[in-house]
Structure formats: structure tokens, C-alpha cells
Amino acid sequence: MRELTKISEHLWEIPAEGGMRVPGRIFANDGLIEAVIEDRASEQVANVAHLPGIVEASFAMPDIHWGYGFPIGGVAATEARTGVVSPGGVGFDICCGVRLLASNLEESDFASKRQAIMSELDRRIPRGIGKGAIAPGGMIADVLLRGARAAVDAGYGLEADLERCEEFGTSEGADPGVVTDKAIKRGASQLGSLGAGNHFLEVQVVDEILDEEAAKAFGLARGMVVVMIHCGSRGLGHQTCTDHLGVMGDAMRKHDIDVPDRQLACVPVESTEGQRYLAAMAAAANFAWSNRHILAHEARQAFAAGTSASWEDLGMDLVFDVAHNLAKLERHEANGRLVDVCVHRKGATRAFGPGHPDLPEDLRDVGQPVLVPGSMGTASWVLRGVEGNPAFASAAHGAGRLMSRKKAKSVASGAQVRKDLEGSGITVRPGSVSLLSEEAPYAYKDVDIVAEVCEAAGLAARVARLRPLGVVKG
């Protein structure tokens, strides 16, 4: 167990010792840090601090929990010129992220059409294991190169949607030529699919606004029905990470790099292996941007069919789309100087503050929307990026797991979890009832506290709280 020093009310530090090149810094309050201690995630924060070229600190967001290699909620920025890139710092679900659509329906409108809308979503959203997708596999080459733009050109979504996507829906530097045939084969039958595990499509209502100005800029108002989609790059991303991890062993020996956990395998950013990984990662990210774009298009169609209206009449505007598993080349101020870094966010959301040039013009005054999904049955949050973020413009990505899957299953059956959710007014459309218990609300931390700590720690500011009305699970 690592020694943790309380630096302030919401910041804990692991002193740099042994092979750690920088300290570890965990954003948490007294309650959240107990879970960190219990599941040994601080050990992983310390391990990440061993990465060559890491700048300032190995950070962890308030939703941190034990992962593999990196902790979930881990952020590490490495010098772009002399540091390393680690596929484990991105994870297998490359560019997993969250998208939020805002309708002009109110809760009472949804209530009267609830069954029809949820049935349409149930019928239209492919999910679960393996194959099944909305879009044809023939699109994949274009998708890997151009991301969500390829989806728009194929008739999914609108040009205007791209303005409301991180990186405008296209990761630069993608090279489909370095994505393996195996990855492409997996992805070709999954373009426009949710997957399983903690992925979901949720219908929610805005039940509290804490920042009227930002909410207005984001297109949110109290009482508005919204749709949140959480998914990533599916088998294509999983295979891409697997392929690159497989070759990293030899590459690390070649570059004389040693790390405390093989899952932290890394190579210099500027090496051939590093550049190949980043090009493949960007292509997989493009798959993910496009995947969420296509699912959002289908959700719009489902709402239209369920309400017998056109989706354009329902609004269904894209609020924003964020990634929470990516490595990105960004420029930040660190230790009093501007540095070009490769920011790894493994279960952490980019959170650019007001004035950042990479934000769309209409959001530049308020900062980037940061989407923090909760668990089934609990709230989700919309935050906004703030100036002076102390962790390379990063914030939480969710509630963060508290309980292992094994333990969660022992608490209640999937059928009981469904009954409890339905009893509290949340319509559930599961891909598999038996899997619901692993994703039950009690398996996660309190997302309200995670959002509160994000704000108190200066990571992001709260804008709106979203309450679930219906969930489609993988």
C-alpha cells in the first residue's frame, strides 16, 4: 500500500520514490479516497509515474478505481519529443466515450410515449456480443480515415453535428493501412452497435441546472428530455490494442525501457512503433466517433417512430461528444513552461476551459462540455471545462466502480435489479437480464459526489444534472 499524503481537501499525493519519476496525485475527498485505498488503485497511479518522459505527475480523477496497468481515471502526460506512448494508457476500447442529444420533449411528453419510444430503441439499437450493426461494413475504410464525417456523408446525422464533437469527429493522423486485417474484420460487422458491459443508451431528463449560462450555450434547459450514448470502438479497437501490445515487448527491449507492469508497455512517441500505434489508434478512434454518430442517428429515428413526429421537429440536437480513452498530442503549461505532450486519458475526459482554440466557436466562452455518466438508476452530469485545470485539462469520466462484478452479482439478481429500477420509474430494455446485476447502481460510487469533487478540485464545473427515465443496455 502506497503512502498517501493529504495535500488539500480534495488532493492526495503519493511521493515519488523508487523508480517513480514524478509523484502521483489523486483528486478525491475523504470518502472517495477510502475506496482508492481499498482497491489498491494508488499502486497503479505510482506505477504510471515510472513512464519515461512523464511530466509533472501521474494523475487520477475522482472516479479512479483499479484497472489494468493504468488505473481507470488515470491521466499521464509524457513529453511528445522525448517521452513515450503507452497503448495501455488508452486501453482496449480506444476512444470509448459519451454523446448527448437534447430533444425539445418534456418529461410528460416522454411519459405518454414511453413504451413506444423504448420499444423502438430496443428494436433498433444493436447490442450485446459479436456481430450486428446499423451501418454496412463497406463503409469501414472511409470511416477509419474520416471518422464521423464519413458517417455524415453516408447519410447518418448532420454536418452541424460535427461542430459538437471533440476533434470535430475526426482524429487526425489516422492511417487505415496500419490497422490489421483482423481488426477490420471485427469492426466491419459492428459499425453502429453498442456492445455490452457498462455501455448503454439512456433516456434522461434535465432535473437541475447549476450554471444557466453554460446550460444555455450547451442547448440544455430544466425539464428537457435528453439521450446519452456510451460506447466505443468495439472489436476493432480491442483488436488494435491487442495487436500493438503484442509487439511492444520486443520494442521495449529494443528501446531499453522497463516498466513495473507489462500492461504499461510503451515506446518512444517518435519511434516507428510509437508512430504506428498512434496512427492505428487514430483510425480506431475514427471508428468510435463514427459508431456513436450512427447510433445517435438511429436514436433520432427511434424517437421519431415512437412519437409519430419527424426527429427534426423533436430537436434531438447534439450537445457534445467526448472521448475518455485516448492519447493526444496537446500543448500545455507545466512546471511554468509550455510543453508539447502526449496526454493519455484512461477513463478520463478532456476538459478544455474557456478560450481554448480547439473548441467550437459557440462554446469558446463557456468551456467544453464534459459528460459524466452515472450508473443505471442514478444521475449523470454535464460539467464544463474551466481555466487552470491542474491535470492537463482532464476531468472524471463516470461514477467509477466501487464493487467487483462478482460481488455485485452476489447482492441481487439481474431480475431483481430490473424490478427495482422499473419500480423507481426507469424503463429497462436489457440485452441480457442476467447481466444487469453487474451494472447495478450499488456497484458504483455516488456520481453526485464525483461531480462535486471535480468542481471543488478545479477540474470542471457543474452545469446540469440528468436523471434517468429509461435505459437500453448491452
Added chain:
Amino acid sequence: MAKRAPHPMPEDVHRPRFEVLDHTADTGISATAGTLEELVETMATGMFSLMAQVSPCSTAHTVEFEVGATPREDLVYECLSELLYLAETEDLMFCAFQVRATGSDSFTVTAGGVPIGQIGLTGPPIKAVTYHQMEIREAGGLWHGKVYFDV
């Protein structure tokens, strides 16, 4: 080399064959076997049993592949990763495995199973095999393995 039918793991020998490891978000298994080949068979059985209990196990659908890698952690990683890839692309839930050494650091793996659409999941799909705290070692005449999966 002739393709042989993979065999389902017997229920009553070598117990405990594998155990499920607790993990906050993901899952893993540890396993013990008499040989490295049996260890891979046991770990493969454990990995797929985390997703579904296929009973009775049918081997009407089989796949076979060759894999070579060093060190042995990489060999095991490649075997299990290839099985996940084939399960997804062939739409099969594997339940029977045969691993044969074809060299000091290479295997031929045969796996049999049933179409995914015919079975219900009892656990979330496994996305990938990780190297996190992975162990493959021989001690006291037995092979021990530990691996975590991303779900």
C-alpha cells in the same frame, strides 16, 4: 497434421482447475495444470466460462490455428487473444479446447463450440486479454497461470 476434435474439460478431474479472480471493473482467472498445453486449455475454458456456460458442450463447429511466440507469457497471450478474435468473427462460444506443442515455443490450438445465438450470456463479453499481473510459471511439477481480462 490431421485436425483432431477438441475435448470439453472434464468436470471431475484436476479440481480446482481454475478460479475467478476478483477485480473492481474487470475479471480474471488463475489456473493450474500438469503441462503448459493443459494450462492453456484450462485458461481458455476459464475465459469462455466467464461469458457463458455451454452445456452440453458441442464441438460441431471447430476452428484451428497455429501460434508461436516467446516468452511463454506472450505465447499464452497470443493463444487466448486469437480465441477471442475467432469467437467474435466466427460467432462461436467455445467450450472445448485441444492444445498441442509443435515446437519449443509454438502451439496448434483447436477449439470447438456453439453459435453464440444459441446460448445466453452469464457474464459480460470479454473484450481482450491483458498483460496486467500476468503470470505463467512452473513450480513443483505443475504449471500455474494468472491472467486478467478487459470486459
